[in-house]
Amino acid sequence: MKQEPIRARIGVSNPAIFGSHLLPLTYFAAPFSAADIRHEREQAAEANAQQLSLDEIGIELPDIEDGRIKQLLVPYLNDYAAVTPVPSLAVMKALNEEKLASHHWHCLQPVGAAASNHGDPIAAKRGFIKLQHNKCTGDMYSGRFHKSFVLFTAYAQNINMSACYVSMGLPALTGIGGAVHVLERETGLALSFGFGIKNIENLTHASRGANSHRTALKHQKAMPMVVSNEVTSNAEIAIIIACDDADKAQAIIAACDKLQRLCGGSLFEQQARFVSNNDLPPYFWYAQFDDFESDDWRGYITAINQRSAKLVQSGYALLEQPRPKKLARNYPHAWAEPVFSLIKLGSPPDFFRLEHVDGNCLMWTSTGE
Numbered sequence: 001m002k003q004e005p006i007r008a009r010i011g012v013s014n015p016a017i018f019g020s021h022l023l024p025l026t027y028f029a030a031p032f033s034a035a036d037i038r039h040e041r042e043q044a045a046e047a048n049a050q051q052l053s054l055d056e057i058g059i060e061l062p063d064i065e066d067g068r069i070k071q072l073l074v075p076y077l078n079d080y081a082a083v084t085p086v087p088s089l090a091v092m093k094a095l096n097e098e099k100l101a102s103h104h105w106h107c108l109q110p111v112g113a114a115a116s117n118h119g120d121p122i123a124a125k126r127g128f129i130k131l132q133h134n135k136c137t138g139d140m141y142s143g144r145f146h147k148s149f150v151l152f153t154a155y156a157q158n159i160n161m162s163a164c165y166v167s168m169g170l171p172a173l174t175g176i177g178g179a180v181h182v183l184e185r186e187t188g189l190a191l192s193f194g195f196g197i198k199n200i201e202n203l204t205h206a207s208r209g210a211n212s213h214r215t216a217l218k219h220q221k222a223m224p225m226v227v228s229n230e231v232t233s234n235a236e237i238a239i240i241i242a243c244d245d246a247d248k249a250q251a252i253i254a255a256c257d258k259l260q261r262l263c264g265g266s267l268f269e270q271q272a273r274f275v276s277n278n279d280l281p282p283y284f285w286y287a288q289f290d291d292f293e294s295d296d297w298r299g300y301i302t303a304i305n306q307r308s309a310k311l312v313q314s315g316y317a318l319l320e321q322p323r324p325k326k327l328a329r330n331y332p333h334a335w336a337e338p339v340f341s342l343i344k345l346g347s348p349p350d351f352f353r354l355e356h357v358d359g360n361c362l363m364w365t366s367t368g369e
Contacts, residue, residue, distance in 0.1 A: 002032065002065060002066050003062070003064075003065050003066045003069055004032055004060070004062040004065060005030035005031075005032070005060070005119070006060055006061060006062065006086055006319065006335055007027070007054070007057070007058070007059060007060035008054070008059050008060070008061055008319040008320075008335070009021070009025060009054055010317035010318075010319060010337050010339070010360070010361075011317075011358070011359075011360060012317055012339070012358050012360075012361060013358055014357055014358050014361070015293035015294055015295045016291075016292065016293050016341065016365075017315075017317070017339050017340075017341070017357070017358070017361065017363070018300050018311065018339060018340040018341065018342070019088065019091065019317055019337055019338075019339040019340065020088035020090045020091050020337060022294075022295070022296060022297040022300070023090045023091070023094055023297055025053070025054070026048060026090050026093075027043075027044040027047045027048055027052075027057070028044055028089040028090070028093070028119055028120045028121065029041040029043070029044045029116075029119065029120045030089060030118075030119040030120070031116060031117070033117070037116040037120075037123070041120065044120070061319060061320050061335055063325050063326060063327075064084075064325050064326060064327040064328060064333065065327075066327075067327040069084055070084055070085065071083070071084055071328065071329045071333065072084070072085070072178075073329065073331065074316065074362055075181065075354060075362075076322060076332075076362065079331070080331045081318075081322035081331055081332050081333070081334055082322070082328050082329040082330075082331045082332065082333040082334075083316050083318070083322075083333075083334055083335075083336045083362070084333065084334075084335055084336065085164055085316055085336055085337070085338045086319070086335050086336065086337060086338075087164045087165045087166065087337075087338060088337050088338075089119045089120070089121050091166060092119075092121045092122070092129055092165055092166070093120075093121035093124075094297065095129075095130050095131075095132065095166065096121060096124075096125055096129065096130045098130070098301055099305075100130065100132055100133075100301075100304065100305065101304070101305040101306075102132070102133040102134075102135055103130050103131060103132055103133050104130070104131050104133045104168060105125075105128045105129070105130055105131075106128065106129050106130075106131050106162075106165070106168070106205065106229070106231070107127060107128055107205070107229075108122055108127055108128065108129050108165065108229055109122060109127035110127060111127070112126055112127060114127075115127040129165050131162065131165070131166065131167055131168045131231075132166065132167040132168070132304060132311045133167075133168055133169050134167055134168065134169035134170040134310040134311060134312065135169055136169075136170075136197070136198070136200060136284045136345060137308065137345075138308070138345065138346045139346055140198060140282040140283055140284050140285075140346065141280065141282065141283070141284075141285050141345075141346055141347055141348060141349075142279060142280050142281060142282035142283075143279060143280060143348070144277075144278075144279055144280075145277075145278065145279065145280045145348060146277055147242065147244075147277070147369070148242075148243060148244040148249075148274070148275070148276040148277065149194075149240040149241055149242055149243055149274075149275055149276075150240065150241040150243050150249050150252045150253055150256065150272060150273070150274055150275070151238065151239075151240055151272065151273055151274075151275045151281075152238065152239045152240075152241070152256045152259070152270065152271070152272045153236070153237070153238045153239075153269075153270070153271050153272075153281070154236075154237055154259075154262075154267040154268060154269055154270040154271070155234070155235075155236055155237075155267070155268045155269045156234060156235050156236070156237045156262055156263070156265050156266070156267055156268075157234045157265050157266045157267075157268060158204075158232045158233075158234065158264070158265040158266065159171055159175075159232060159233065159234075159235065159237075159262055159263040159264060159265030160172070160175060160230050160231070160232055160263045160264040160265065161200075161203055161230075161231045161232060161233045161263075162229075162230055162231035163312065163313035163338065163340070164313060164338035166311065166313070166338065166340060167310075167311040167312065167313070167340070168203065168231045169200075169203070169231075169310075170197065170310055170312055170343075171195075171197065171237075171262070171263045172263065172312060172313035172314070173195075173286070173312055173313060173314040173315075173341070173343075173352060173364040174313050174314065174315060174316070174338075174364065175262065175263035175264070176193070176195050176239070176262070176263065176352075176364075177193075177352065177354055177364040178263075179239075179259060179261065179262045179263070180193045180239065180241070181354075182255075182259060183241070183252060183255045183256065183259065186254075186255035186258065187248070187251045187252055187255050189248060189251070189252070190353070191241050191242070191243075191252070191353075192241070192242040192351035192352065192353045192367050192369060193239055193240065193241050193242070193351060193352055193353075194239070194240040194242075194285060194286065194349030194350060194351050194352070195237070195238070195239055195240075195285070195286045195349070195352075196237065196238040196239075196240075196280075196281075196283025196284060196285040196286070196349060197235050197236070197237050197238070197283060197284050198235065198236050198282065198283050198284055199235055199236045200233050200234075200235040201233050201234040201235065202233065203231050203232070203233045204231070204232050204233060205229075205230075205231055230264070232264075232265065234265075236283075237262065237267075238281065238283050240275075240280075240349060240351075242351050242369060243274070244276075246274065249274040250274070252272070253272040253273065253274065256270065256272035257270065257272060280348070280349070284345040284346065285345065285346075285347065285348065285349035286312070286343050286345070286349060286350065286352070287343065287344050287345075287347045287348065287349055287350045287366075288341065288342075288343065288344075288350050288365075288366040289303065289307075289309045289310075289341075289342035289343055289344045290344065292309070292342050300342065303342055304342075308344070308345075309342040309343070309344060310342065310343040310344065310345065311340050311342065311343075312340060312341060312342075312343045313338050313339070313340050314339065314340060314341040314363050314364050314365065315338075315339050315341075315354075315357070315361055315362050315363030315364060315365075316336035316337070316338060316339065316361070316362050316363075317336060317337045317338075317339045317358075317360060317361045318334045318335075318336045318360045318361070318362070319334065319335045319336055319337060320334050320335060321334065322334040336362075339361060339363065341363070341365070350366040350367070350368075350369075351366065351367045351369045352364045352365060352366055352367065353365070353367050
């Protein structure tokens with residue numbers, strides 16, 4: 001794909017949000033063509049040396065030039081917005097240089113000559129990026145749960161276990177929330193949900209893409225149009241949906257019976273039932289990490305390395321107000337930076353719901369129920 005790079009910074013003050021706002025403002029070379037890398041590096045180095053602000057150097061939020069870019073429909077105000085997540089080069093560079101207790105070097109671009117197209121932090125590591133590896137360790141939680149809820153369980157196959165070139169090993173709250181939103185549309189209800197996972201099989205690092213009609217002259221092979229680098233796996237999953245009304249529970253169960261997809265993967269052996277003041281089955285349930293808050297990068301890294309916190313994508317920080325654009329999906333479009341929350345496993349689950357945070361963040365956050 002050919003798409004102009006973005007120069008912008010998220011405006012976030014919430015200390016429970018992990019993103020590029022925790023890092024000093026830094027400019028990177030991210031050329032439209034690898035041939036321009038030298039010129040771009042010189043410009044970035046000069047801007048960093050002079051500590052130029054975004055107001056001085058200028059924000060760049062281009063229109064959509066390649067209609068194949070990812071556009072996610074996210075509830076926004078009383079309608080939807082088409083959101084394109086753009087990983088932060090500042091976050092990627094900082095993670096590349098961190099001593100993470102558990103990590104994996106993921107190959108983003110196997111062709112070294114093309115690594116510069118992805119930005120300097122990727123080019124510096126010859127096409128590799130370091131992902132924080134979230135692992136399920138310790139004991140699963142099971143026990144009395146004094147709430148009424150619908151319990152949905154399934155075997156999930158080939159679900160995406162990576163998040164925007166930052167972390168891997170667990171499904172993102174954004175993906176789970178997307179599946180629950182399907183239930184909301186089906187039932188007309190606003191739903192809070194909890195999530196659990198267990199028996200994660202070996203992670204697979206895969207490149208997925210559609211084939212075009214063009215063929216390579218040398219090998220007569222189909223050329224991929226769009227390639228998506230994902231880390232996928234199979235696992236047993238559970239979603240609990242807060243509900244204390246038997247009639248509404250039946251509507252939710254009927255909607256769950258139609259649910260076929262989760263985080264880009266397929267669901268099998270689905271079961272849904274209404275549970276009231278009963279034991280939770282054993283899973284690694286997602287819970288917000290002890291009301292963690294930190295306004296600096298080091299606090300998050302310490303929690304990850306020393307306190308077994310998991311870095312899970314939980315939302316999108318909009319870089320602009322959604323607006324009509326050519327090639328957008330019939331809804332106002334906005335570029336956005338993926339943002340993350342710290343999650344703990346091995347505790348009773350929290351319920352999550354999509355909220356507008358800090359004015360320009362769309363995040364799935366704990367309801368405190």
